[in-house]
Amino acid sequence: MKVFGSSGTRGVANEELTPAFVLNVAKAAGSFWGAERVAVARDTRVTGRMLVNAAASGLQSVGSDVERLGVTPTPAAQAYTDDEGIPCVVVTASHNPPEYNGVKLVGPDGVELAVDELERIENAFLAENFEPVSWDAVGDDHDVDGANRRYVEELLEKVDRERIADADLTVALDPGHGAGAHTSPDFFRELGCDVVTVNAQPDGHFPGRDPEPVEENLGDLGRLVEAADADVGVAHDGDADRAIFFDEHGDYVEGDATLAALAAAELEEGDTTVSAVNVSQRLVDVCDEVGADLELTPIGSTRIMTRIRELQAEGENVPVAGEGNGGVIFPHHRLNRDGAYIAAKFLELLAERSASEVVDPYSDYYNVRVNVEYESEAEREELLSVVEEKARESDADLTTIDGYRLDYGDAWVLARPSGTEPVVRVYAEATDETRARDLADEFGEALRAARAE
Template identity: 40%
Template structure:
């Protein structure tokens, strides 16, 4: 049995995320840690955040570990504070999921997301209920700490050329999606000398502005305002701000693949080295990295997997197609605000507009859709689909990736939702649409055939 998905423990509050369940999660993590360890806890802006946090904290304290509560903060800020001040960290967040969801993300002492083998140790304790409940004298200490977001902002500023960015006096429209970036990104931009125009930058866990996933259909206000004020760019975060999606100066939504390739090109051009990314990433990345003397290393989908592989191979950069980028000089986790600062630095140093740099990248078309599939069917569906597609050129590193001439399709189960995701890329848009539809039908037929 599994407790953790691809990005921590997630569920609907009041259904599978109940106070009893959450306190037992805290007890399991507490028993996993040595008594007396310091656990950093922070949360995003969801309405249920305090309930979820306090339930988990009760289990931690009962296990004899100490809690440092840093309050509302983006997930990368929690990871940064954990790296500097804690033995372990917990982010109370469900990232881009709707407001009725919440979750518990476990963070190792070095600020990275906990590797799967360590999650399994916690799961073993959880399912066996092998708690360590201490006596009253040894209950953990609880303290609140301020300043985590400021420390995080200073950390980002230390890794970019602040004066070069300030001299450009960029006009930036920022959409915080009423999430945790409300407390960091607008202030980071001010420190970088930008004129900041804010959308949905007040904290509200019901996400009234739009859904917290930064998809193009959710960012129409951002796209409109960028054009109306002639901004240099627009930036949008997801709910916990570990990702960044951009709108260029021409008001175009820029897919995460393109900004990933843009940043990778500049870093490899200056440093050389390896770039780590999942199998779902565009061929644009491989093309620009190889052209500049670098190497691409592929992994299964999942930011923790990318981060661990980066450490293993000594990569200079890493990231995913969804706008999550990892800068090892800062920390080994996705970081939306660091991504924004780096994009501004690239623009400042090159003297070019974002649209110019994007247009200079190789052109491919990408598409991503999802198909409903209950969690209990996922394994059988994957095995059946492998058999159905065995005569095609496939790669099974993570799900099933089908290769063709100038195109690929990736079919893989989500680790956080009851769905399969289908990713696709091709040089021709009509061919891509046709391929997506073809493999969607194949997937739906397979799901329907599994009882």
């Protein structure tokens, strides 16, 4: 059994991710930490309170006092834990559909636990190797007010407020009914922007759109940008650790183009950046242009942050990193993904150019993603064997850091199992849209045929 995937552990709430499961994860994490105080936080999902209660009980049973932050963006919870020097259990499924929930573990430095730490907690969980305390030593718990406000005030000090305010921007914002609805509207207004919103009511049923900020879910935001004559549109996922953008015309901006634009503004010769194996050629081009190194990892924020920490320990300068899904990391700010901070850094680029001009140098590639679902571990293994067979038969350059990536020179395709959902994902990129779609469809059709058999 694998407990922690590419970004915590997730599953359908009350089926795969039960209170008993979360209770034991919290017991294992609490035993590993041995901390006097541990924070718990959640996003807006309807099962969040139930699972936070389970996490709190597990932590108290191993002797930790629990500080309940309530509905809080993951980066706000990370800021609180870093400031207080205590670990945190965040109950969130991030971008997954409403029926999902999950658990993300954050260390006392405000950073998601590294892979080796997660493995130790996972082993304790599987062996039920917990350290319960006696009845008179169990932990207490209490609510903490103001974590969200504290986070906003800290962000305001970390970005160029004057530059953004002088740009006189109108921001169309879609928090997607998630935790960012509690923080991002105020943050952008206090940066001096006019703010119009859609899906800005916290609601764990996510009635306006699914939590994942992908183009097919964001039609309302594109229309709002046009109707409000906004300079930019900003969308978050369920826990607001990602930001996706629309330009001033109401057109969707590929996350890989955003990552490349932000990287170009931060990277200098001799720097290093880190991304996942599904990295776009856009970022490769930026690194080649400025003379920076690019390191690749398996997909997932945990893997990327673990590698950043290793590089920093070796003395490397890593000013920016991340993935093209809106999860950009600015390690000099904090070693985490922070949707509001990402958006503010993008707003800084709009002081002199429009959003479309900022991303135009990185708009010559087309991306396609196909998901093929499976229902059992046996079916998953069969699908992966089909992927491997097709990959080995190809004459393209093959990379197997995470799944199977084929580089053709003018295009690439990657097939890998998701770390958070029962799907095999196929990614493709090319300078020609038809070429990208054909590559993705070739793998997708082979996988669907195998599943049908």
